[in-house]
Amino acid sequence: MEKAIKRYFPIFVIPTFAAFIIGFVAPFIMGLWLSFCEFTTVTDAKFVGISNYIKAFADAMFRHAFVYTSLFTIVSLVIVNVIAFAIALALTQKLKGTNIFRTVFFMPNLIGGIVLGYIWQLIFSAILSKYNMALALNEWLGFAGLVILVAWQQIGYMMIIYIAGLQAIPMDVIEAAQIDGANAWQRLFSVTIPMMMPSITICTFLSLTGNFKLFDQNLALTKGEPSHLSEMLALNIYDTFYGRTGWEGVGQAKAVVFFAIVVAIGLLQLRITRSREVQQ
Amino acid sequence: MKKCFLMCTAAFLAATTLLAGCTGGSGSGGSGGSSQAGGSETGNKAAAGGGSVYYLNFKPEADEQWQELAALYTKETGVPVKVITAASGQYEPTLKSEIAKTDAPTLFQVNGPVRLAVWKDYCYDLAGSDILKELTNEDFLLKDGEKVMAVPYVVETYGIIYNKELLKKAGYSQEDIKGFNDFKKVVEDITKRKNELKFSAFTSAGMDKSSDWRFKTHLANLPIYYEYKKDNIDNTKAIKGTYLDNYRQIWDLYINNSTVSPAVISTKTADDATAEFVTGQAVFYQNGTWAYNDITDIGDDNLGMLPIYIGVDGEDKQGLCTGTENYWCVNKNSKPEDIQATLDFMNWCVTSETGVKALCGAENSLPSGASGMGFVIPFKKNLESSNPLVNIANEYVEKGYVPVSWTFSTMPSENWKNGVGSALTAYAADQSDSKWEDVVKAFVEGWKTEAEASKTE
Numbered sequence: 001m002e003k004a005i006k007r008y009f010p011i012f013v014i015p016t017f018a019a020f021i022i023g024f025v026a027p028f029i030m031g032l033w034l035s036f037c038e039f040t041t042v043t044d045a046k047f048v049g050i051s052n053y054i055k056a057f058a059d060a061m062f063r064h065a066f067v068y069t070s071l072f073t074i075v076s077l078v079i080v081n082v083i084a085f086a087i088a089l090a091l092t093q094k095l096k097g098t099n100i101f102r103t104v105f106f107m108p109n110l111i112g113g114i115v116l117g118y119i120w121q122l123i124f125s126a127i128l129s130k131y132n133m134a135l136a137l138n139e140w141l142g143f144a145g146l147v148i149l150v151a152w153q154q155i156g157y158m159m160i161i162y163i164a165g166l167q168a169i170p171m172d173v174i175e176a177a178q179i180d181g182a183n184a185w186q187r188l189f190s191v192t193i194p195m196m197m198p199s200i201t202i203c204t205f206l207s208l209t210g211n212f213k214l215f216d217q218n219l220a221l222t223k224g225e226p227s228h229l230s231e232m233l234a235l236n237i238y239d240t241f242y243g244r245t246g247w248e249g250v251g252q253a254k255a256v257v258f259f260a261i262v263v264a265i266g267l268l269q270l271r272i273t274r275s276r277e278v279q280q
Numbered sequence: 281m282k283k284c285f286l287m288c289t290a291a292f293l294a295a296t297t298l299l300a301g302c303t304g305g306s307g308s309g310g311s312g313g314s315s316q317a318g319g320s321e322t323g324n325k326a327a328a329g330g331g332s333v334y335y336l337n338f339k340p341e342a343d344e345q346w347q348e349l350a351a352l353y354t355k356e357t358g359v360p361v362k363v364i365t366a367a368s369g370q371y372e373p374t375l376k377s378e379i380a381k382t383d384a385p386t387l388f389q390v391n392g393p394v395r396l397a398v399w400k401d402y403c404y405d406l407a408g409s410d411i412l413k414e415l416t417n418e419d420f421l422l423k424d425g426e427k428v429m430a431v432p433y434v435v436e437t438y439g440i441i442y443n444k445e446l447l448k449k450a451g452y453s454q455e456d457i458k459g460f461n462d463f464k465k466v467v468e469d470i471t472k473r474k475n476e477l478k479f480s481a482f483t484s485a486g487m488d489k490s491s492d493w494r495f496k497t498h499l500a501n502l503p504i505y506y507e508y509k510k511d512n513i514d515n516t517k518a519i520k521g522t523y524l525d526n527y528r529q530i531w532d533l534y535i536n537n538s539t540v541s542p543a544v545i546s547t548k549t550a551d552d553a554t555a556e557f558v559t560g561q562a563v564f565y566q567n568g569t570w571a572y573n574d575i576t577d578i579g580d581d582n583l584g585m586l587p588i589y590i591g592v593d594g595e596d597k598q599g600l601c602t603g604t605e606n607y608w609c610v611n612k613n614s615k616p617e618d619i620q621a622t623l624d625f626m627n628w629c630v631t632s633e634t635g636v637k638a639l640c641g642a643e644n645s646l647p648s649g650a651s652g653m654g655f656v657i658p659f660k661k662n663l664e665s666s667n668p669l670v671n672i673a674n675e676y677v678e679k680g681y682v683p684v685s686w687t688f689s690t691m692p693s694e695n696w697k698n699g700v701g702s703a704l705t706a707y708a709a710d711q712s713d714s715k716w717e718d719v720v721k722a723f724v725e726g727w728k729t730e731a732e733a734s735k736t737e
Contacts, residue, residue, distance in 0.1 A: 040398055041380040125547040136487070136546035136702075137709050223489060225546065227702040227722075242372060243695040245398050245734040 035252040045249075052253035056240075061228050062254060065236040066261075072143060072232065073211045076150045080207050081200070084155045088162030089188075102163065106156035113153075117220020120149045124221075135222055142222035142230035149217055154210070158203045165199030166192070194276075201273040209266050233258050331621025336378055336385035337365040338606060341573070342653045348646050349638045353628060359621050369489065375399075379611065386614040386622040390430055391605040392689020393515070394734075396422050403429040404610040404619055410627040414659040422607055430607035433630070433639075434655040437673035437683075438498055438568030439600040440586040443578055446479055446563045454584055460526075460591035464533055470563065471537040482538040483556040483565045485531075486548030487705040494550075494566055495531070496701035500723075501601060501688045502590050503527045508687055515690045517731045521724040526590035528716055535708045538562065542708040568601075569669040572654060580668045587681070599676040603686025604658070630659040642666035692730035699726045 005012075030042065035052055037045035056062060087105060091098045108116070124135050124145050135141050169192060177191045193200075215234035218224070224231035224239065231239065237258060241251030333353075337346050343365040350361035364385075366374035372395075378385050379402065390396045396403070406412060406428040415421070415431065422430035447453060450470050457463050470481040485495060503523035508514055510522060535542040539556050557565040558577045565575075566588065575583070587598045610622050629635035637645045640663040641652025654667045665671060677683060691697055699722040707715040 040401070041376050043380045044401070121547070125544070129541075129544045129547065132541055132543045134544050134546045134709070136705055137543070225702055226706050227699065239695070239698075243698070244693040244730060245394065247733070 031252060032256060035249060035256045037252075038246060038249050040248065048249065052249040053257070055247075055250045056253045056257060059240070059250075059254075061231065062233075062236055062240075064229070065231050065233045068139070068143070068230070069212060069214075069232040072146060072214075073208060076147050076154075076211045077204065077207050079147060079151050080154045080158055081203055083151065084158035084203065085162050085196075087155065088159045088166055091159070092163055092166045102160070105159055108153050109157045111153070113214075113216030114220045116149060116153055117217045120145065120152075121221050136225035139222075139226060139229035142225070145221055146214070146217060146230075149221060150211060150214065153217075154207060158207065161199050161203050161206075162196070165196045169195045197273065197277040201270065201277065204273055205266060205269055208269050209262055212262055212265065233261075331615070331617035331619075332360040332362070333387060333618070333622045333625045334362045334364070334383065334385045335387040335622075335625075336371075336375055336389075337363055338371050338389050338391075339653075340365055340368050341570070344650055345638055345646060345653050348648055348650060349629070349635065352634055352638075352647065353625060356634075357624075357628075359625065361625060384611055384614065386611050386618045387626065388609055388611065390422070390607050390609055392607070392686075393422060394689060394692065396424070396429055396607070396609075397734075399609060400424050400429055402609070402611055402613060403427075404612040404614075405429070406431055406610065406623075409623050411623065411630060411659075414627070414630055414661065416658050416660055416662070420604060420658050430609045431626075432604040432607050432658055433626075434606045434653075435602060435604050435658050436569050436606075436656070437585075437600045437602040437670065438566070439673075440588055441557070441565045441567055441571070441575070441669065442584045442586060443557065443560065443563050443565075444582050444584045446560060447584070450477055450563065454586065457586060457589075458596050460529065460589040460595065463586070463589050464529075467533055467537045467564070479560060480537065480539045480556075480562045481564055482534050483553040483562040484538050484540045484548040485534045485545050485708075486550060486553050487546045487701060487708070488549040491548065491550035491553060492701045492705075493697070495534070495704060496697045497688045497691065498568075498601070499530065499534075499566065499588065500527065500691075500697075500700060501686060502530075502588055502684065504687045504690070505601075505684050506590075506592050514687070517728070519724055519727040521720055523590065523592060524720055524723060526592055527723075528719070530588065530590045531704065531707075532711070534566070536711075542711070545708055546705045569654075569656070569667055569673065572667045572669050573651070583668050583672070585669060585672045585676075587676070587684070597680070597682055599681030599683045600673050601686060602673060602677075602683040603689075605686060605689055630657060631661055636661045636663060640665060692727055693734050696722075696726050696730040699730075 034042060034045055036047055036049060037052075038048045039045035087101075091101055091105075111119075121135065124141075128134055128141070133141065135145055173191055173195070174187060177187050182190065213234055214232055215238070218230075218232045218235045219238075222230040224235055228236070228239070233254075237251050237254045240254055241248050333350075335346065335350070337343060343363075346363045346365070350363045353359065353361050364374075364378070371389075375385070375388055379388070388399075388402075390399050403424075407426070411431060412421075412428065420432045420435075421428055422432075442454075444453075447466075450466070450473070452466050457466060467481040470477060470479075474480055486492070487495070503521070503526060504519065506526075507520060507522045508516070511520075535545060538545075539562050540548060553565060553567075554571070554574050556562050558575055560578070564586075585600060587595075587600055589595050589598065592598075608626060610619055610626075612619075614622070629639060634647075636657070636659075638652050639655045639657055642654055642665075643651045645652030654665065654670070656662060656665055656670050665674075673683075700719065703715075703719040703722040707719050
């Protein structure tokens with residue numbers, strides 16, 4: 001059986017590998033090259049050196065977007081993970097209907113970002129118009145809106161990962177702690193959470209990088225209004241690319257910088273949470 | 281085991297074909313959900329000359345007609361014509377990705393000199409081609425030196441469309457409105473009696489992306505037009521903003537006399553405004569001839585159009601805003617036989633009976649019974665329009681009113697328009713002088729920054 005699988009390995013590897021090359025590696029290398037070029041379409045690039053990067057760093061809105069994005073990422077990371085963990089804890093207790101709740105909480109995750117953005121825009125607009133306000137008038141309203149939207153969307157997903165993690169904790173460890181006289185809080189912080197570190201690593205990684213790269217929700221909910229102030233990095237790159245004639249390369253340069261930031265943050269986070277994982 | 285293997289391969293094959301099908305069908309736009317592009321290929325057999333046409337259409341509202349016209353042309357001549365329509369607001373991203381492909385569009389469009397600067401390296405010199413001989417006004421051409429880069433195929437007009445019946449109900453007629461002050465009086469009187477009349481003066485000035493171009497681009501045309509006229513120029517790297525106070529006047533009028541509170545206009549869409557107009561909730565609605573199909577419900581005789589007065593001296597002779605932002609360009613990098621096929625197709629569209637009828641006609645203009653596109657085309661074979669808004673526009677010209685030309689194609693970039701749009705939205709919510717200063721800043725300083733930053737040479 002194993003031999004047969006080995007013999008056929010190209011059939012299993014090649015499609016995915018080809019897709020990876022075509023869909024990721026090739027565009028990535030091309031993108032890297034284009035960030036040093038001036039171009040209208042990707043096939044007529046003209047090398048211009050690092051001037052794109054100079055323009056990218058000189059753009060005050062890019063720096064603003066970086067701060068705004070970082071802030072958003074931190075806030076949503078904390079909110080999403082704390083609530084998801086709490087719900088996961090609640091739904092692994094012996095309660096009636098936990099499966100229904102799990103399904104319900106997971107469902108928002110099945111809706112695409114653009115659709116979610118527009119749905120929430122309608123909801124927020126309806127509420128805010130009562131107070132004669134609108135999302136597009138204040139970037140912090142947009143910020144709050146984005147956090148609510150993302151929390152609503154991602155809590156269910158993270159919850160499922162946490163539930164899986166919680167169910168994998170051996171009961172005897174918890175029982176032992178109970179017999180030793182640990183109360184509920186002590187059991188949670190000294191037994192459950194350390195045992196949950198692998199799940200926490202995954203969830204923080206997913207929400208950290210995911211929210212840093214958030215695009216559709218931002219585009220659909222606020223479109224960067226007012227005056228680019230609620231623009232996150234990905235949307236800023238998009239606007240740079242299409243907003244001005246001849247600035248495609250600058251957008252590309254920003255995208256490369258963005259990539260480097262995301263990789264750095266991701267690696268740093270993995271390192272920190274990994275070091276806290278314990279052997280079961 | 282063997283069976284399993286076979287099934288796996290079959291599944292892979294199915295998956296890859298599906299994938300191929302996806303990439304072939306839709307032009308890849310920018311962002312996930314909003315980039316649907318409808319398209320169909322007509323006629324796969326190669327024509328006698330071997331050339332084929334691929335038209336990347338800008339107007340989603342005319343997609344159906346173009347598809348049918350393409351099929352008709354193929355049937356008549358055997359030349360395959362493919363028409364792909366970019367989703368609304370996604371033309372540039374779609375064009376960018378499509379033109380980089382091997383099977384690139386042979387016919388595409390730019391919307392004025394600013395966009396032409398981007399695409400001129402792709403434009404075939406149209407000088408001497410048959411279609412130019414059909415043109416009624418050479419001034420409309422976009423040129424690069426002696427080279428003819430782009431030819432307009434539709435002329436459009438916009439102004440303030442109004443509901444005659446409602447205006448009469450309010451006790452006024454078009455005769456009462458001869459300038460900005462008259463207009464202001466009428467509008468403010470309607471607002472004062474809003475509860476009694478049960479309608480507002482203006483439809484919502486929506487600043488949602490589907491509608492904000494009516495104000496950040498089309499309305500902004502007027503102060504730019506008058507400034508150009510005063511300084512006797514047709515383009516500039518640094519706008520002065522001479523008529524921005526007038527811009528403020530008219531914008532104030534729009535937002536403070538509409539169906540909604542000025543603070544919430546950022547959430548209002550083009551559909552909202554259209555619906556308000558059609559259902560008689562408001563008298564005035566700024567839009568153009570292209571909107572006719574959306575507002576037919578209120579009746580042809582009931583439609584009127586007013587010039588957009590902004591309170592400039594001598595505006596009693598001002599007409600509607602007429603111009604074009606739809607120019608055809610032929611892709612220079614296409615195969616010579618494809619270029620020839622494309623030139624023939626363009627010429628056929630504006631000279632053959634079928635083509636002209638499809639472009640200019642109203643209901644039942646196509647063999648399938650579909651409506652024509654209702655365009656006014658700047659070519660000799662142009663037909664009398666059945667679009668009442670077009671006829672109103674013609675009347676203005678006949679009566680000697682001077683049409684306002686479309687200067688907004690000289691706006692330096694998308695960024696500039698968005699900047700002005702955001703500032704207008706913010707000002708609407710808080711109508712203070714300092715907020716208006718932001719609009720002025722976005723308008724004047726933004727113009728300078730954007731003109732310098734953009735590649736326009």
